[in-house]
Amino acid sequence: MNLSGKKVLVTGADGFIGSHLLERLIEIGAEVTALVQYNSFNNWGWIDTFDKSVKDSINVIAGDVREYDCIKRVVKGNEVVFHLAALIAIPYSYSSPMAYVRTNVEGTTNVLEACREYDVKKIVHTSTSETYGTAQYVPIDEKHPMQGQSPYSASKIGADKIAESYYKSFNLPVATIRPFNTYGPRQSARAIIPTVISQILDDKLEIKLGCLTPTRDFNYVLDTVEAFIKVAESDLTLGEVINTGSNYEISIGELVTKISNIMGKEIAIVCDDNRLRPEKSEVNRLWADNSKIKKLTGWKPEYSLDDGLIHTIKWIENNMKYFKTDIYNV
Structure with a gap:
């Protein structure tokens, strides 16, 4: 699938990786909608720092992945969805574990259900290397057991399994990308x-x-973003969980x-x-085996x-x- 000209939604678009992904999608010619976290200050996160020409080319919608009615409205009309919205700070998950369940598990379910209702052609769901926990063997491939060593990682394991279930139960065209430590x-x-x-x-x-x-296993953000693009474009990634790492x-x-x-x-x-x-x-x-993403998409880190x-x-x-x-x- 060529993303140029496609209607693409990015959840979590106001964040670190999401904002870089937005810029790359604009660069390759996608028609982009950005879901940002609603707040009374009308703050769009890192999108506020974009050049005006880039910002003006993005349809920015403030909302919340925890609210299904909101997600239905946002997903409708899009052909591709990159789902990055999540609570990600591990220390905060010790204090507020239920918030992670609501955002990461319930929020992901809302996105997947809306994608199913509106026949989205490709969904890229974002996982994390934290789902593996401490390596039982290295390098870590996608068959490595998952371990919930923090409420954060447990919530992401739950989200990943929900994504897997929607692929197997409803044939939803979802791929799960599992980035190691992006910076x-x-x-x-x-x-x-x-x-x-x-x-x-x-x-x-x-x-x-x-x-x-x-x-x-650290990965520069532009390499991670390119992996998102490659996973979305490839038909071979459907139903797959795919590590993104440097193998170092x-x-x-x-x-x-x-x-x-x-x-x-x-x-x-x-x-x-x-x-x-x-x-x-x-x-x-944590040490990634990145052979699967290389085989399926040809991606490899450049930095x-x-x-x-x-x-x-x-x-x-x-x-x-x-x-x-x-x-x-x-």
């Missing part, structure tokens, strides 16, 4: 890379972090050293107990970790107004 411009300081960079740029010599030993792992401690070296700063790391997950909830190792970090550092340096380095961003 880049516009990511909030709740994530490790922007929190380290922003603290260093704020001339802090002691960087407050959580556990340094876990490993992650690095520990948090090694990552912090790499960032400080690129930035030319000597830092000390301070363990902040507030940033530690409960012991059994910490995901100790090295060093290149992606350099782009991210430059963006954060020019946008420090978005970062509050004196508080822990949950």
Whole structure:
């Protein structure tokens, strides 16, 4: 499926990955509707930062995936749906687990049901590598068991299984993309890379972090966005769960050293107990097997970790107004 000229809906379009996906869809000629979280300030998230020419080409609708009547109105008339809307912060899921069920499980069900009612031609549902929990073997392929090590990951497992059920029960044309750790411009300081960079740029010599030993598979946001596009375009992805990762792992401690070296700063790391997950909830190792997405779509990452970090550092340096380095961003 060529997305050029197609009517495409993106839920969660005001967020980090969603906003980059919007720009890419406009670039390839899609007719894009963006669902943003309703708020009384009429704030469109990162879409508010777009150039006017890009912003004017997007049909922006404020709503809530938890409300089925809203989702029905938004989905109607679209041929392709990228479903990214979700609560994603793991620490907050410990405080408000039910909010994650309502948004991630019930919200996903609303989107899928509306897509079924209006005969949407392709749905790309967004999962997360957190559904795997700590690796039982590496690299992690799509057959790896899923483990609910946090209320967040449990809610995403539920959402993934709902998507699977709609494919198997109703033949809904849904594919599930499972990104590993995406980073880049516009990511909030709740994530490790922007929190380290922003603290260093704020001339802090002691960087407050959580556990340094876990490993992650990091992917630059433009690579992740291209994976979304490829998964949507390919007929071979229907009914499939597909990892998006670099097939490379690095520990948090090694990552912090790499960032400080690129930035030319000597830092000390301070363990902040507030940033530690409960012991059994910490995901100790993530490393993606990306052979399936390569086989089905031809996708492969184009940005090295060093290149992606350099782009991210430059963006954060020019946008420090978005970062509050004196508080822990949950």
